Amino acid sequence: MNVNEIELSKVDGISLMDGLQYCGSLRDFEKFLESFYDDIEDNATTIEDAYQNKNIELFTIKVHALKTSARMIGAKELSEEAYLLESAGKSANMPYIDANVDSFLSLYRSYISRLDSYMSEKRRIKAIKKPITKDELEDAYNALREVCPSRDYSAVEMILEELSTYQLPDEDQKQMALFKTHFHKLEWEEMEQTLMG
Incomplete structure (x- = not known):
């Protein structure tokens, strides 16, 4: 154990x-x-x-x-x-x-x-993470925008898993928290709207 x-x-x-x-x-x-x-x-x-x-x-x-x-x-x-x-x-x-x-x-x-x-x-423990760079963050958002319309659950999960290893700016933390709430409920349209914000 x-x-x-x-x-x-x-x-x-x-x-x-x-x-x-x-x-x-x-x-x-x-x-x-x-x-x-x-x-x-x-x-x-x-x-x-x-x-x-x-x-x-x-x-x-x-x-x-x-x-x-x-x-x-x-x-x-x-x-x-x-x-x-x-x-x-x-x-x-x-x-x-x-x-x-x-x-x-x-x-x-x-x-x-x-x-x-x-x-x-x-x-x-998870909070002790390295800050994400602007480019890495933009890549993650672009990847999410790409996979959300096809409702690819596994791909979204992988991207969120990767993001969770970084320290995000406060505003992006809030945005991702909202995105995850919609993701857990499989509210795909709301997820896409979150990414437009």
């Missing part, structure tokens, strides 16, 4: 072994975990709003997606609860949803604090 694996094995509510089984490698597992962590508050709010607005179709779609992402990081209890809510949503079983949605959202949001120290340390 390397240092990352040891630290991850200490996170409550995550099975590193299950995660590695689904993701195939520690690197992919960590990518899924970071994406999962970054999306918690937005996703939880979307699920909550969909429930309160009685938009059970959206509610069901979102808990289905969460069921899968929770399973990918080995969050078994969360994944199982999402599955039960998804089934309830599909059969319009509102009494079950009413009785369980609050505890489910509370469990989901608890992963912010469960993962906080691990993610903070990981990002602190």
Whole structure:
């Protein structure tokens, strides 16, 4: 076990072994975990709003997606609860949803604090990077502009992976953070608009 694996094995509510089984490698597992962590508050709010607005179709779609992402990081209890809510949503079983949605959202949001120290340390280490040159940055933007229209997921992922090894200027960091948010949700048109900014 390397240092990352040891630290991850200490996170409550995550099975590193299950995660590695689904993701195939520690690197992919960590990518899924970071994406999962970054999306918690937005996703939880979307699920909550969909429930309160009685938009059970959206509610069901979102808990289905969460069921899968929770399973990918080995969050078994969360994944199982999402599955039960998804089934309830599909059969319009509102009494079950009413009785369980609050505890489910509370469990989901608890992963912010469960993962906080691990993610903070990981990002602190990642923050010690060499600054990117103007030319390198322009090359990365041009490459993204080239691959986004064809919706080439792997190519975008590779470019973002390369960019993550550099220290970006503040403005570009914000732009890339927004771009990544759209990327995680596969919002291709919004991704292209971000690159025009």
